[in-house]
Amino acid sequence: MDETISLVLFSGTDDKLQAAAVLAAGGAAMGKPVHIFLQYWALDAFRKDRIGADHGLAPEAGEKGRAAVEAAAKAGQASWADTMRAVKELGGVDIQACSLSMDVLKIEESDLDPLVDGVQGVAAFYINAGSGQIVFI
Amino acid sequence: MGKSDIKITVDASGLSCPLPIVRTAQAVKTASSGDLIEVIATDPGSVKDFQAWAKATGNELVEQTVADGKYRFVLRLK
Numbered sequence: 001m002d003e004t005i006s007l008v009l010f011s012g013t014d015d016k017l018q019a020a021a022v023l024a025a026g027g028a029a030m031g032k033p034v035h036i037f038l039q040y041w042a043l044d045a046f047r048k049d050r051i052g053a054d055h056g057l058a059p060e061a062g063e064k065g066r067a068a069v070e071a072a073a074k075a076g077q078a079s080w081a082d083t084m085r086a087v088k089e090l091g092g093v094d095i096q097a098c099s100l101s102m103d104v105l106k107i108e109e110s111d112l113d114p115l116v117d118g119v120q121g122v123a124a125f126y127i128n129a130g131s132g133q134i135v136f137i
Numbered sequence: 138m139g140k141s142d143i144k145i146t147v148d149a150s151g152l153s154c155p156l157p158i159v160r161t162a163q164a165v166k167t168a169s170s171g172d173l174i175e176v177i178a179t180d181p182g183s184v185k186d187f188q189a190w191a192k193a194t195g196n197e198l199v200e201q202t203v204a205d206g207k208y209r210f211v212l213r214l215k
Contacts (some may be wrong), residue, residue, distance in 0.1 A: 025155040026186075029162040030193040077153050086159050 004033045004132030006125070011137060012041025014055045014080060015069060020137045021083035028090045037125045038116065039098040042137075044105055046097070048113040051081050084115055094128070096120045143211070144172040150179045150207065157183045158190045161212070165196070168214055173199070176210040183208050 005027045009020050020036075027034045038046055045055050057066055073079070078086070087093050097112060097119045109119055120128075147164045149157035157178040164174055176187070184201070187210045191198040200211035 022155050025159045029155060029158040030190060031162075072153070076151055078156060083156070083159075086156065086163075090159060090162055 004035060004128070004130055006035040006037065006129040006132060006134045008037045008039060008125075008134060008136045009042035010039045011058065012043075012045040012055055013058050015057045015061060015065075016137055017042065017045060017055065017080040018083070021080040021087070023135065023137075024093055025083055025087045025090075028087050028092050031092070034087075034093045035125070035128050036093065036095040037098055037120075038095065039101045040105070043097050043101045043107065043112075046095075046113050046116055047107065047111050049111070051113045051115075052079070081113075081115070088115060096125070096128075098122070098125075142173050143175045144168055145174045147174065147176045149183070150177055152178070153180050154182045154186065158186050161187075161190070162194075165194075165214060170214055172214045174212045174214065176212065178208045178210070179206060181208075183210070187212070 007020055007024060009017065011017070024034050024036060045051065057069060061069065095116050097107075097109070097116050099119050099121050101107075102119055145164050145168055147160050149160050152160065157176065157180055161174065161176050168174060187198055187201070191212060195215040197213040197215070198210060199213050200209070202209045
């Protein structure tokens with residue numbers, strides 16, 4: 001069970017990042033190497049000055065969805081950033097920022113939370129992904 | 138299986154998916170082959186998760202019980 005799983009995170013809303021954190025955590029706990037590639041709004045959410053901010057929810061959440069998510073958080077559900085931190089401690093998870101997204105959003109590597117291991121281009125992403133599955137979120 | 142045989146207890150009560158298996162995977166790193174690890178969880182999804190986790194990691198799920206809304210798993214490390 002050591003085939004690599006690659007998660008491409010594009011969306012920057014808290015619900016999608018939470019779903020991504022769950023997939024990353026599950027993969028890592030099962031011993032799979034997990035590569036995370038951050039693009040656009042997901043990358044923006046990993047800025048160290050706003051990683052803990054409210055990033056909103058996907059449009060389909062609606063008011064009921066927001067209430068459900070808020071209730072889960074109140075009941076003690078870990079935030080996606082906390083889940084990502086727990087996963088990083090476990091090892092086997094590499095988080096890379098997309099260099100094009102860095103350019104477009106005018107983000108410097110020093111702006112990013114320490115969860116992010118580095119910056120890479122799409123060719124490096126594909127090399128690391130190998131023949132493993134790629135999931136776009 | 139007596140309590141005394143348990144090497145590590147992971148209390149994942151109140152934690153939602155996937156934290157019970159994440160905490161267990163963390164605990165496994167500090168244990169050795171043959172050790173018994175007990176996990177207490179309240180997440181109903183953990184039943185299938187621990188079966189899958191054991192299968193994927195090669196560790197043996199030797200016990201699985203539920204009482205008072207708490208799930209208890211005992212795993213033997215490979």
